[in-house]
Each structure stands twice: as C-alpha cells, then as structure tokens.
Amino acid sequence: MDVRGGGPGTRETDLLDPRNLVDRVHAVVLGGGSAFGLAAADGVMDGLLDDGIGWPMGEPGRVVPIVPAAILFDLGRGGTWGHRPRAEDGRAAYASASTDAVEQGCVGAGTGAKVGGFKGGIGSASVVLASGTTVAALVVVNAVGSAVDPTTGLPYAVGLGLGDELAHVSAPSADELAESHARAEAQPESAGRPGLATTIGVIATDATLTKAQCQKASGVGHDGLARALKPVHTLFDGDTLFTLATGDRPAPDPVEQTLLMEAGADCVARAVVHALLAATSVDRSAAGGVALRSWSDAFPSAIRG
Amino acid sequence: MDVRGGGPGTRETDLLDPRNLVDRVHAVVLGGGSAFGLAAADGVMDGLLDDGIGWPMGEPGRVVPIVPAAILFDLGRGGTWGHRPRAEDGRAAYASASTDAVEQGCVGAGTGAKVGGFKGGIGSASVVLASGTTVAALVVVNAVGSAVDPTTGLPYAVGLGLGDELAHVSAPSADELAESHARAEAQPESAGRPGLATTIGVIATDATLTKAQCQKASGVGHDGLARALKPVHTLFDGDTLFTLATGDRPAPDPVEQTLLMEAGADCVARAVVHALLAATSVDRSAAGGVALRSWSDAFPSAIRG
DSSP states (O other): OEEOSSSOOEESOGGGSTTSSOOOOSOOEEEOSGGGGGGHHHHHHHHHHHTTOSEEOSSTTOEEOOOOEEEOOOTTTTSSTTOOOOHHHHHHHHHTOOSSOOOOBSSGGGTTOEETTEEOEEEEEEEEOTTSOEEEEEEEEOBSSBSBOTTTOSBTTGGGOOTTTTTTBOOOOHHHHHHHHHHHHHSOGGGGOSSSOOOEEEEEESSOOOHHHHHHHHHHHHHHHHHHOBSOSOTTOOOEEEEEEOOOSOOOOHHHHHHHHHHHHHHHHHHHHHHHHHOOOEEOGGGTSOEEOOHHHHOGGGBOO | OEEOSSSOOEESOGGGSTTSSOOOOSOOEEEOSGGGGGGHHHHHHHHHHHTTOSEEOSSTTOEEOOOOEEEOOOTTTTSSTTOOOOHHHHHHHHHTOOSSOOOOBSSGGGTTOEETTEEOEEEEEEEEOTTSOEEEEEEEEOBSSBSBOTTTOSBTTGGGOOTTTTTTBOOOOHHHHHHHHHHHHHSOGGGGOSSSOOOEEEEEESSOOOHHHHHHHHHHHHHHHHHHOBSOSOTTOOOEEEEEEOOOSOOOOHHHHHHHHHHHHHHHHHHHHHHHHHOOOEEOGGGTOOEEOOHHHHOGGGBOO
16 A cells, blocks of 8 residues: 555555555455545445454454555535445445446446546556566546646546557547636636545556565556646545555566556556546536536547447 | 554554644544444544534535544453444544543453453553643553563553652562462463454643654654563554644744653553553453453552552
C-alpha cells in the first residue's frame, strides 16, 4: 500500500508495512462515502468470518479477516448528503463478489466519483507480460485534477493503450472542445471546492511478491496516476493504491520486477482512461446530488464505432 | 501516531501523516475485539455527526468526523470468542464520554487485556511540568511481554512513580514470588500463543504541537512502553500510540518539547504500572473465556494500605 494523496481515508493499512507480521489479506474494500464508508469493511469482515476465511487464531472457524480499505470523498454526489455505504453494503458486495469481468463506470465506489469536470468511475486494465505473468489494475477515479488534456480534449493517458485498445478514441471536434471549455468556465466556484476527491485502486498480479515488493509496486503505480491525472496527489486527494500478489507464479528477478511494476503503472493509467470512457452522465440534482456529464457525452465526435 | 508493534489494527491513521491535510481529530477510539473492533469507530462517527462535530464540508451539519482508531487482540478473553465491540458500543462509549477521571482496570478496551501472565487493563497517569504544561497518557496494556520484573516481582517501571505515587508498592514476599513462578511454569503452552496481544494508548497535552511534533511524541512515548514492558513491540504486539495536543497553551521550544516528550514517555510507563495495579482477577472460563489473576491478587504482600 502506498498513500500519495494528502487526504486519505484508510483502514488496516499499518499492518501492511513490510516490517509487520501479517503477510496475507483476505479482501480489499474500495468505497465511496468518505470516512463513513470505512464501515463497509465491517460487513466484508463479517462475511469472511462466516465463511471461515481469515487469519487463523488457533481453532477452526476462529479467524480474523484482514481487510484493508480505502475510501474516496464523494458525499452528496450520490444523492442526498447522507447516502454512503454501510456495513450491510459491504456484506452485499462480499456476497456478490465473483471472478467475472469487473463492471466499470458509475458503479460501486464509482457511483459518486468525479474527475475534473467530468463524471468519474471505475476502470480496469490488464496485461500479460512476455514472462507469462499477468498484471492488472482496478482504479476508482475521483480526482481534483483532470484526466483530460485541455488542449486536445483527449485523455492524458490515451497513448498508453495496448494494440487497438484505445484506437476508437480520437480528439473531439473543435466545437465540442470549445463548448466543454465554456461550460467549465461557467461552473460555480463551489464545484471545485476541495475535500471531495481521492482516487483509489488495486494493482494485482499472479507473480509471487514480498510485502515490500508490493509496497514498492504501489508506489510505482502512482506514477501511472501521474501520467493519467493532472494535478494528482493534491492535499485534497487521498490517492491510495494497494498491490496484491496471488503467488501463483514465480518471484521475479530485479529486472522482471521492474517490468512488472512499470506494467502495473501502465495498467493504472489505462484503467483511468477506461474509467473516464465507461462513466455515464448522471443528474442527481433533484435528489440533492449533482449533475455531471460524462466525457463520452461531452465529446461524441471523439468515439468511433 | 506511531506504530512500533508488528501486528497493528488501525483505522484513519494515514491521514495523521504530517504531510497530509487534516490537522484535527474529533475522537480517538481504543478498542478490544481485534480487527473486528474497528467497527466501534463507526458508532463514534455517527454520534459526532449527529452532534455536528467533524471536518467541515461546506454546509452546516455536513461534517466528516475524523476518528482514528486502534484495536488490541483479545478475542475469546472477554467471554465467548464472538464477544467484541460493535458500532453500537462505540456509539454508547461516545454518549458516555465525560471529563471525569478515567476509569482504570478491566473496563472498555481493557476488558479482555492480558499482560504476561497477569490480567491487564487500562491505566492512566499525568504530570504538570514546571512550565505549567500538562502531559497525560492513557494506555491499554495487553502485551506478549511482561510488566513485571521476574527477579523481584515488582513492576518494571515502579521507579518512575512521582512523589509517593507508587510508594505503597513494594516487592512481594519470596513465597508469593515462588508461587507465581511455579504457576507460570504450569501454564499450558497455548496460553502464550502469539496473535493475542497489542498495547495501545493516547498521550495528550494542552500545549500547541504540530502534527509532526505529535508524531515524534508518539515515537518517544514508545520508549515509555520499553521501560515498562519486556519484551515489547514484538511481531505479535501491534503497539500503537497516538498523541493529541489541545493547543490551549503555547508551542514549546525545542528544549521544552524534549521535556514534554520525555514526560509523555514517563506517563506512558506509569500508566502501564497503574493498569497492572488496577486490574482485577477475572474468571470467564465458564463462558468459554479465560481465567487471569491480577498482579495485586498474586502478590498481596506487595501492596501497603
């Protein structure tokens, strides 16, 4: 785990220090709801406990699930100010966990996410390295900064797409770009008020990594955020990344580890782009929330096919 | 905040990094129940929210309470294995918070605490420095190590008592000491199995300290634990200390800050002694818990008056 933002909201992160004992986590919770959302981890812990999954405490069924968590700041954007994940929502998320492809966009922790002036959300990306090792990232993009180059309207990290991954994305028309700038300038100043951001995510690999290597990979992962978001890691973002290693494949040598970490950073950056593309416009102003346009709706000319 | 133990269980600690934005906390939760006990902070947050206390988010009543928390590992010692603080217990603790003298011994987070072979619990100590600044510590003593010198039977830190604070404590009789050693040797090996420890606490002062100074004071506070517990900071202890400064009095110069931090460490050590003295023997074996004798019951000859 590595925190690079100035306003993090976290739980069970001190035990991830490589000096400390626990070397296995049983779930990672990414949630909205600001610090209140940390309650979702209670429900995930209860679900794991019922399934007997956790750090063994000596007797069968007696386990303590290790569930690090990070939240993002989105209060009020999901509807009324009081809307936030609670323990039962964590429990429900645990119950519906699967190995299916991750749903992207305005779901889960991405529900109230915002990035710059656009709707944010969840994005995911992965790669299989030449060594056969898989690296992936899931990121919930909710940043003070923007994921979009103001000069071109393109996502900052669009150039990191693999093969034809992002070939359908081009620069929007000059008219759309001008309209978007005009709209941003007309926003009330309060729309940019601090305290309502934070991008959080998880990098995962099937390689075998030590805790210290996971920590290092999380730090390099933040470089992916730096390439995809600007500014990033502000005092009003609590940007936090976790790295998980399943240990199914061999431990990398230092060169392989470097490639793996850079792949993780690229997955993070690509995941930010996918979050931006998958997000859909929402209007929750009637419920006391906010209206946010998606990048895709702002720039229909930028998407082919 | 400073974590020196190898098995911490914490919440909202990353925001305490001096580099990060938030410079004020609204409560600190110390709980039992291992990682499950972190749920107590949910209830404290809810109570603070209802009272409008928290980090302001722009509009009246819209606050995010900043509630760092640390837990200790005591599952099964408070009765059945499932006994642990939940959100509603945190809420109740918040409702009953007062400025009265802190109850010491086997209450709150001290309910299931154990230190070496004796019952552990909550202890507190304070001092007013020559400058007029007050420093205090509250510690929940629950350690793999012992608070008692095996040669003499005396608490390690008994010599740090101020004036006649600990004058009523003397070395136990040779008979009592021998009986205690024999009893410890007869304990089944499982009684010492790791994973069931962690000493947590708070140092507080009315001086004005920066976040970085609070972090430094927490680190020096751990020296107080080192003087009062042996071994300490093991891989099976998640020893964590917080430092709070109310800011009612001036900021110290470097010499004053050094005196303040050392006073904090001494308060921590004295608090450990008070926890040991205030603890009472418990027998929860009928409910599936454990029986633990207090130091006072083991060594009646050591207490005068």
